[in-house]
Amino acid sequence: MKKNFFTGKLTFESLPDHWYTIGGTVFIILVGLIVAFILTKKKRWKWLWKKWLTSTDPKRIGTMYMIFAGLMFFRGMLDAGMIWLQQSLAADSQGYLSSDHFQQIFTSHGDIMVFFVTMGFFFGLMNWIIPLQIGARDLAFPFLNSLGLWLTVSGGVLLNLFFVIGGQFANTGWLAITPLSELEFNPGVRVDYLIWSLQLSGLGSLLAGINFLVTIIKKRAPGMTLMKMPLFVWTSLCAMVLIISAFPVLTATTLLLWLDRVLEMHFFTAGFGGNQMMYINLIWMWGHPEVYILVLPAFGMFSEIVATFSKNQISGYVSMVWAAIMITVLSYLVWLHHFFTMGAGANVNSFFGIVTMFIAIPSGVQVFNWILTMFKGRVQFQSPMYWFVGFLILFMFGGMAGVFMASPPADFQVHNSLFLVAHFHTMIVGVALFGIFAGTTYWFPKIMGFRLDEKLGKRAFWLWFVGYFVSFIPLYILGFMGATRRLDHYASSTHWQPLFIISTIGFVIIACGCFTQVMQLIISYKKRKEFSDQTGDPWDGRTLEWMTTSPPPFYNFAVIPNVSTREAFWEMKQKKLPPSKSYQEFELPKNTGMGIYISVFAFFAGFALVWHIPWLALLGALGALTCVIIRSFDKHTEYMLTAEEIERVESSRGQG
């Protein structure tokens, strides 16, 4: 590709010229215009900037993460639908998508769902709930929190920018395996879009990981020792440990791939001494901890939910903590199970296979304890419990499929088949997504001040639960029929088509489930007075977040509680301890636009690096650096909240 100093690899051909790039561009512009129109009409620009975008309040940041993840979820589901439709049509035909386009779709589907949807939803819920559960007012580094959010958003924007400029996304699969992602086989910029959107959001995730880790270690309420923390905090802590140790590997590995592509280095090329297998090893050394990052928070959420709705302490708290730790440690030792078929030999393969199977032990312990919690308790089957039962079933089923593949000779047959695809979707849908749905429903009254409609919630569950089986059981079967993943067409003599069609029907059912959830949000909002949460404790909760009003005041706690037992709030309720009324002043962080400015500079730097525009890259980098330096000289990043103001806020909420 020819390069121009001012515009790098950009040419007029980079502008949209396919139906989907034009469509995508039009959609983006339309949505942007509509939002801008509404904001102008309601004169809400200043409000948006002051109250939301520049906020350092983890509750606001959490909500923004959730909204962003929701938008990306819509995009990812669109990709999924297109994949399903193509595979249902393409028996002895090319279907409606070219091979290359199809390959771009599943690549972006994977990257979006992993990096922006699941991570986004989890960071959103964690921002809201972790400070509340540990009795803190904020994260350890409020500014970094804002920066992390905006870096993630800029990564998401960069990933979707190809619709407008470039016209193509990577065709390599979500992890950009070498040497397919190298210059020899991919000379354009589309792999660079993947690399830099991952770098930006990866940096955001890393900062969030550091932030939550330090918060949980350093900012707990007095008396809350580690073994008195709620299990959601414990599993999140484990996930944060995984983030800080694994994400640097992703950063370094994609950097090396990028160096191969931009400076013609030879880390992973086919030839010149490059080692394509090394990329696979490195990327999965990140990749495997990543999938545990996606499920550990869900485990913690479900522990909270089952305890609350069973009116019972979680069974075996100590075991549950050690199970989470064991999963965390083991997740570093299993990465090779993603490529048993690369020919490492029986000794190496067996080691990794057996260690993988060991993860079933803490998983099993958790399942037993969850069931035991229900057994000894008095269960109220509100909709979060429906998601919980669905999760238990899918976790066992998907886990079984995982251990099935942990045996190398079995894996030789099902590797890269639809059986594999069905397994990991079972885990991501059944554990991570169900966890997000359950957690959102559970904490929704705390966040918004009103409950979600229960009937619609249960209906959504049924559609997702049944839809899951109709979608993914055929995929497990297809794996056994020799169906490789990522095929854009196939011969009808394979007899795969009927199963693909059934699977697509399942997708339609799931899509109805998503639609129901959107309806649930809208209708619950309309009925918010009827569903409002007056007490702050709608479920008779056990942990500290239920101590505050719904939603909490912007400072969370007027007085930081003293904790002496494991289920601090439950204890307070049993002992009927009155809330403390002696208010003392404390500091809170001010809002700042610096997170946005740095992320915008970083976005332009990323864009420039994709298109090989050195001057713009330098400008972006220097701009971001300058902002950081300016910020470091800002002495007025916090403000004092006086006791009188606290008194005023508390009494207006009926607490004073």
Add this chain to the structure above:
Amino acid sequence: MVSDSKVFGFWVYLMTDLIVFAVLFSAFIVLRNNTFGGPSGRELFSMPFVLTETLLLLTSTFTCSLGMLFVHRNQKRSAIFWFLVTFVCGLSFLGMELFEFSELVKGGDSWQRSAFLSSFFTLVGTHGFHISIGLIWMSVAMFRIYLCPLTSDVISKIFRMALFWHFLDIVWVFIFTVVYGMGHIL
């Protein structure tokens, strides 16, 4: 204490940076013999040259500690002086490294020649990039000492810069051992 969290958080960040280097080190070790017919480390590296670079960095880490000492004693002029010495050492180190790189490129042994050279340039170059960031940070820190009263917050900021500098020195010791030492002897 707020500063306490910030220093702890910075240590956590340093560990993540260490993991980035660990990946680069492991890539180097895997690729160190993949010269694709080209030159190996033994043929390319000059030990006296590298020893000089090492001495520069080791000196700089010592003078950096001195600077930090004077910051704690609120002796601004001495602090700035020693950080300036550190800066000069660091800059000289960087200059030598750039010289080494340009000589290699001129001789046709750039990062494009082989996987071994790619990994060499990347590992050593990433360290050099971090040194550059460290030099910029040090300049800002010297400016800060000059301009601001040395409150605990300010001292904490300078301390983090010093930590970063020491961290880079430790990484260099590994580079010296693994890249140049092992490459030369083994």
Add this chain to the structure above:
Amino acid sequence: MKKSHFTVILLTLVAATLGIFFALRSEHALLVHPKGEIARRELHLMATNVLLMLSIIVPTLILLFLVVWKQVTKRHDDKKGSPNTRHPIFREGILWIIPLIVVLVMGVITWFAAHKLDPYRPLQSKRTPLHIQVVALDWKWLFIYPQQGIATLNFIEIPENIPVRFSLSADGSPMNSFWIPQLSGQIYAMSGMITTLHIMANEQGEYTGRAAEINGAGFADMTFAVKVTSESDFMDWINSVKSSPHELTGTVYSELIKPSMKNQITFYSSVKKDLFEQMVEKYLKPSS
């Protein structure tokens, strides 16, 4: 939760199980109807592992359903649940030991199976293995029979009950995976490297092999035909290939490396000497 809801969940699971069971009985469920020694043993291992896992999963599911059913049907008179104030280590210990035992058993089985079914391990047989060199190209498969001095494109014929040793690599194509589901599990084929796969077909017939790792636009069409015949028919086929007009010279090969899709099955009566070895070497040393 209403009892009807509980029943729906149960029925969904039953339907899924039955669906899987009946679908796998079809001849098109290739992995469950192996035609080769390795695939058969891999299936046996899979079945063993599944049964072992079901020995925990099924009781756990039953336990779950019993607990849920009990909670759905019992009347909640009292306000509080009974708190778990006692945490006997004994009970916790049991919870850890049960999965530990099953995992240990599976671990031991895995160790031995992984060694017995290692693709690099030659099969026990009195016959000398037939050697086929496999080159993954964009987007077709080239097969060289070095002992017979012939080559084929997108087609192999092998005799039944005689071990076959594949040596695999790739040229001009990124990472590839070679998979004949009815004969054995897959193995990667990568440029500059040689991997090995030992198989043995037990039943005559025509099977499909495919590429199992995405490698670009022509990925879906990168299938090849596998014909398993009697030994005498195999010898006849070799002789017929030897009279083919096509020859795999260096020039022909350099044309083949160029990307193309849906290539016709072709037979080559002769092969350039050391073609496979040279192809691998060129990734390791610069060509002089």
